[in-house]
Amino acid sequence: xxxxxxxxxxxxxxxxxxxxxxxxxxxxxxxxxxxxxxxxxxxxxxxxxxxxxxxxxxxxxxxxxxxxxxxxxxxxxxxxxxxxxxxxxxxxxxxxxxxxxxxxxxxxxxxxxxxxxxxxxxxxxxxxxxxxxxxxxxxxxxxxxxxxxxxxxxxxxxxxxxxxxxxxxxxxxxxxxxxxxxxxxxxxxxxxxxxxxxxxxxxxxxxxxxxx
Numbered sequence: 001x002x003x004x005x006x007x008x009x010x011x012x013x014x015x016x017x018x019x020x021x022x023x024x025x026x027x028x029x030x031x032x033x034x035x036x037x038x039x040x041x042x043x044x045x046x047x048x049x050x051x052x053x054x055x056x057x058x059x060x061x062x063x064x065x066x067x068x069x070x071x072x073x074x075x076x077x078x079x080x081x082x083x084x085x086x087x088x089x090x091x092x093x094x095x096x097x098x099x100x101x102x103x104x105x106x107x108x109x110x111x112x113x114x115x116x117x118x119x120x121x122x123x124x125x126x127x128x129x130x131x132x133x134x135x136x137x138x139x140x141x142x143x144x145x146x147x148x149x150x151x152x153x154x155x156x157x158x159x160x161x162x163x164x165x166x167x168x169x170x171x172x173x174x175x176x177x178x179x180x181x182x183x184x185x186x187x188x189x190x191x192x193x194x195x196x197x198x199x200x201x202x203x204x205x206x207x208x209x210x211x212x
Contacts, residue, residue: 004110005131008090009179011068011110012043016173016211018182019044019204020072020161028192029056030063035197036186037066039204045092045182047072048079054086061087070112077103084109092182094135096120101127112159116140121153131157131179138163143171150177166207173211183207 012018019036023029023046036044046057048071060069070090071083080103083091088109093100096113104111105127114133115121124132134146137160141148146158160172161182172178186203 004104004108005129008110008112008131011089012180014211015041015043015208016180017041017169017186017207018070018159018161018180019186020182020184021046021187022049022184023052023056024050024189025193026052026055026059028195029059031195031197032187032192032200033060033064033067033069035201036204037064039186039201040208041186041204042066043068043070043090045070045072048075048083049073054082057083057086057088061089074100076100080104080107080109080111092133094133096124118149118152121149121156125156130155131159133182134158134160135182136162137172137181138168143168143175146172146175146177150175153177169207169210 019041021044033044046053057069057071060067068089071088072092074080074083074091074093077099080091084107090110092112094114112133113124114135115124116134157177157179159180159182164181164183165185169181172181186207187200191200
């Protein structure tokens with residue numbers, strides 16, 4: 001899967017944050033993706049936590065050419081395959097399993113699996129993966145823990161997610177083994193429900209400059 005890791009990094013294209021979205025109303029999917037892309041965050045993760053998640057991924061992939069849409073919270077091979085069929089360009093999992101790795105091996109869609117322990121990181125490395133999700137980031141030890149992993153796991157890169165916000169994102173992004181962070185603060189529920197797409201675009205534009 002190493003080539004798929006490079007494909008995933010290419011899709012990311014230097015984006016410092018991946019918006020993590022839970023779509024409660026299917027009508028919000030397309031305008032939300034467009035607002036985030038306009039703000040400089042075209043790569044988005046739609047979590048498989050709602051009944052409309054797969055349809056949201058399908059609509060964004062078909063209607064928002066500028067967006068790079070992926071699926072989040074894929075827990076098993078069946079969800080991986082459903083997400084890929086819906087048009088996901090990448091798939092994110094909070095952890096990993098042998099079945100999930102097997103599904104990823106047989107697919108052209110890259111997987112970003114979760115890993116927080118040395119054993120999990122080593123298991124991912126056995127699959128040829130060196131770009132991993134670190135979840136739940138804050139609860140698992142935060143930026144200090146990730147900093148401690150940099151030396152024994154040189155070359156392994158992370159996308160911390162879980163408890164990451166506008167106030168602590170730079171702490172993570174300053175680490176040499178962090179490529180990007182995942183977060184939901186760029187699309188607050190109340191703004192999405194109110195259809196405040198310009199305000200969300202502004203939040204995305206601000207977040208897109210976090211590493212700069």
